[in-house]
C-alpha cells in the first residue's frame with residue numbers, strides 16, 4: 438500500500454451515517470449494557486468485535502490499537518497505562534516461577550528494576566547479557582531460559598545491536614533444545630519508523646506511546662504488540678487480570694499525535710544528527726554516542742537495518758572534567774531542560790554515571806550526558822550548547 442506516513446493519516450474508520458468527520462469519537466464507559474441475560478452470560482471480553490466492560494476495550498481504544506498495529510507491522514495490539522506497564526505485562530504473561538529472563542545490560546533501567554524487584558520475588562531468574570556480543574547471549578542461554586529482551590538502541594549509551602544475529606542465536610538454541618523462547622523488543626526508539634521489527638522475526642514488541650506517538654509530553658501510555666494470536670491471547674488474559682486499562686482522554690491525545698508522527702520523527706532525527714555531529718567537533722568532548730554516527734557502537738548494524746534514528750544522543754566529556762563540572766554544564770543549559778523522557782517538543786538532558794547503571798564489567802563512562810532533542814530551532818539549540826560548553 439501507500440507509505441506509512443499516509444497510512445497513519447488515512448486509516449480505516451467508518452464514521453456514523455451522515456457525520457463524515459475525520460477524528461474518531463471518544464467513547465467513555467466502565468459499564469457496557471447487555472441486551473439480555475443470555476448476552477451477559479455469553480460475554481467474551483477477549484473478542485474484539487463485542488464489548489463487555491470499559492477496562493477491556495471501547496471503540497476508541499480499539500481504533501488506537503489498530504493504528505499502533507499498523508505502525509509496527511503487527512497483527513494484534515493491547516494498550517496499557519505506560520511504557521513500563523507494557524514491559525511488566527510481558528513479564529507477567531510469559532514467565533512463571535523457575536523460568537529465566539535475559540535482559541541486555543544496557544536495557545531501559547526500570548525494565549531491570551522490575552526484573553530485580555518483582556520477577557525475582559516471584560521465583561524468576563534474572564540474567565544480563567552483552568547485547569553487542571551475540572556469543573555472550575549464546576553462552577548464557579539455559580534450558581530454563583524463556584524470555585529474552587532486546588532493545589535497539591540501548592538505553593543511555595545508545596549502542597545499536599545486531600538484532601538479526603541475536604535472533605539467530607535464539608532460534609538455533611530454541612530449535613536445538615525444542616524450547617519455546619520468546620523474543621521481546623522494546624521498540625520505543627525505532628517507534629515503527631526506523632526499522633520494521635516484525636520483519637526481523639521478533640515475537641513481541643513493546644512501545645512507550647508516551648514518546649513519539651503522543652509527541653506532546655502530556656500523556657503516559659504503552660502498547661504490547663504481536664503477530665501471534667496465541668501470544669496475544671495470553672497477553673490479554675494477563676491484561677484483564679491485572680486491570681491495565683487506559684483512559685479515553687489519553688487515547689484521544691495519542692490518536693491526535695499519530696498523523697504528525699512521521700514528520701516529527703524526521704524533524705527530530707535531522708536536528709539530532711546535526712547537533713550530535715557538531716558536539717563531536719568540540720574540544721571538551723571525548724566522544725558522541727549516536728547510532729547513525731560512524732564510529733559509534735553498532736553503527737554498522739544501524740546502517741544495515743535502519744532508515745532513520747530517534748532524537749537521542751549522549752556525550753562523554755574529556756576525562757579531566759569532574760562529574761561536578763559536568764553537572765554545572767547541565768545546569769548552565771537554558772533551552773535543554775533537566776528531566777526524563779523524550780520525543781516531546783522540549784529538548785531535555787540528564788547526566789548519568791553509567792558505571793552505576795550496568796551490571797556487567799565495563800569500562801563504562803562515569804560522567805555522560807544524554808540529550809533528547811526537541812522541536813526548537815537547531816541553531817538556538819546549538820547556541821545553548823555552545824554557551825554552556827564555554828562555561829565548562
Ligand SMILES: *Cc1c(COP(=O)(O)O)cnc(C)c1O
Nearest residue numbers: 519520521545625645647657658
Ligand atoms: C520511556 C521508555 C519506557 C517507559 O515508558 P513510560 O511510558 O515512561 O513508562 C520504556 N522503554 C523505553 C526505551 C523508554 O524510553
